[in-house]
Every structure is written in structure tokens, then in C-alpha cells.
Amino acid sequence: MSYHVSKKINGSFDEATTRVKEALQQEGFGVISEIDLKQKFKEKLQVDFRNYKILGACNPKLAHQAIQQEPTIGVMLPCNVLLQEHENGEVEITAINPMETMAAVDNPNLTVLAKEVSQKLKKAINNV
Numbered sequence: 001m002s003y004h005v006s007k008k009i010n011g012s013f014d015e016a017t018t019r020v021k022e023a024l025q026q027e028g029f030g031v032i033s034e035i036d037l038k039q040k041f042k043e044k045l046q047v048d049f050r051n052y053k054i055l056g057a058c059n060p061k062l063a064h065q066a067i068q069q070e071p072t073i074g075v076m077l078p079c080n081v082l083l084q085e086h087e088n089g090e091v092e093i094t095a096i097n098p099m100e101t102m103a104a105v106d107n108p109n110l111t112v113l114a115k116e117v118s119q120k121l122k123k124a125i126n127n128v
Contacts (some may be wrong), residue, residue, distance in 0.1 A: 002097060026124065
């Protein structure tokens, strides 16, 4: 199993960002953080870079359940969803696979939650 699930689409980067946010919302996720690395690299390093944005997606109900099972699991939250624009104009959407990242946590109670989050993220990405 891979640590992520990815999909490439055609269209503008801004349109892809909107579509990803809508697909995440349909699966119960809100975007609680947004990091525009293109902007940050320009601002901090004076480097031109392609469109590259990290969305922090959180499903509050499932996050709450995970924290109840493992109080320090917050270091692995929220679930990151990456959008990056390639030279050929395609936008690649990549989401973390919680089944893989949670395997590092020695708490079998998280397996069911990680599976549910993984399925919801995969469905959101596939629906873009």
C-alpha cells in the first residue's frame, strides 16, 4: 500500500483547488489550513516555483474520535491534500493515506478510524 492516493486532472489550478475543496466537503472534511508554497518560496527565497498548495483537511467527528483513542495523535492531524501543477498543465491531487501513517502508531483502536478516513479521502479525490 502507498502512503498516498493521487489523481491527475486537466483544468486550471484555481478550478482544481475549488473542486478539491468541494469534494472534501462532500465527505465531511473542512479545509482548516492552506499553505501556498509557490507564494512562500517567492516571498522567503525569491524563487519562482510552480503552483504547489497544501490543504489541511479535517473531519471533526473522526478527528475527535482519534484523539479520544490516542491523545497525541494531533501531531498527525490534519490530513494533508496536495495540489501541484505540472509543466504539461495537468494538476495532480494527492492525499495522504492514513492507513499507512497510522501504522506507525501502536494503537489497534485507530485502525478502524484510519480505514474510514482513508476511504473518505480516496472517494473525495476520485470525485474531483
